[in-house]
Amino acid sequence: MAFSYWESKEWLEGLDLCVVGGGIVGLSAALFAKKKQPDWRIAVVDADPLGGGGTSKNAGFACFGSATELMADRMALGDQSARDLVQSRLNGLRLLRETLGEVQIGFERSGSVEFFMQNGMTRFPSIAEIKDLNDWLSEVTDLKETFEVIQASNFPERHASDHERAIFSRLEGVIDTGKMNRSLRQKVSDAGIDLISGLHVHAVEQLNASWTLTVERGRETTSFDAPRLIIATNAFATQLLPDVDVQPVENKVLVTQPIRGWDFRHSVHVDAGYVYARNIGDRMLIGGGRHWELDEEKTERRLIEWLHSLWPRTEGVAISHRWTGTLGIGRTRAPIVRKIGMHGVVAVRLGGMGVAIGMSIGKQAANLLEED
């Protein structure tokens, strides 16, 4: 269905920048581009009315990694690169809190805890390994003990045995994902940027000095032009750029009904972060499990088993919300932020920590665009 004269004139003609993808990265990129160039006319287009990616479906961990996850990162990336990754997560979370406001994103410094399951894939690290991890991290966290060993039975609702240990970090927190997404959209709208939802971009092509975006509208395709382009479609990036190293991976999330008098108030990592849980008020959320490589039904069943095993009082409590979100992962954990053609940037592959790094990746994309 072609755009009418009015639609074209009001929304799509005379753009200075078009951002494809209205998640945390695309919206932040638009926001920081507008800060640098207040006169630019900017539109963000997204296929989904509420943002169909991780930004509206994530678990709301404002985190930088559990102890065993960071130990694995150190092994895989080496000391310096793994520490740089932690630093970028901490910086990104600070930027998010400062830009949108802690109240506006429902930020709580809940502290996080890592539990170890008998049938899990991680073993409890030795005291020497935890000390080594803390020494390595102190430069970026300014804490002597980023991770503390603690009795699992100290946590309300856990009913753990006396010899079960856990690892606590007081630095991590949680956000309200819905509030974060809403306040980011509001900020973008207040800055005079148009967010056009429900437009699926089918193809992008650079001809002469301009990008042509072909979009699906109803059963037809039509197109519009913009001189600058940022692609921030994360897990779905290969639909527009077949050569980027991004793979979509599904992640299941479950939320229980409210539980009377529920008193567990932390974010939780299990199996090096592949399984995660937290309270949302008096409900529990649990998700992940992609490393089990099970089908959706079996993953859900095992997540529920682990929920019951960790917090026996959740047994018999119904699941009220269940959904699947899509992560964008690749051969390495680092996001891709690079130029494409002239006046084009791609900013994708946020992995499982996009809440932490998403806004700073958007800012990087806006900076990179300016360099042309």
Ligand SMILES: Cc1cc2nc3c(=O)[nH]c(=O)nc-3n(C[C@H](O)[C@H](O)[C@H](O)COP(=O)(O)OP(=O)(O)OC[C@H]3O[C@@H](n4cnc5c(N)ncnc54)[C@H](O)[C@@H]3O)c2cc1C
């Ligand atoms: C279930 C789940 C739980 C998670 N939990 C956490 C967590 O607790 N903490 C954390 O830090 N991170 C978490 N993440 C990761 C985090 O949510 C993502 O890394 C982050 O939101 C990615 O942001 P983005 O802007 O790059 O992409 P997205 O939020 O995925 O946005 C991409 C947007 O592009 C749009 N789009 C795609 N293709 C097209 C197209 N062709 N045309 C138009 N629009 C298009 C999509 O509709 C989407 O809105 C989780 C992710 C999932 C899936």
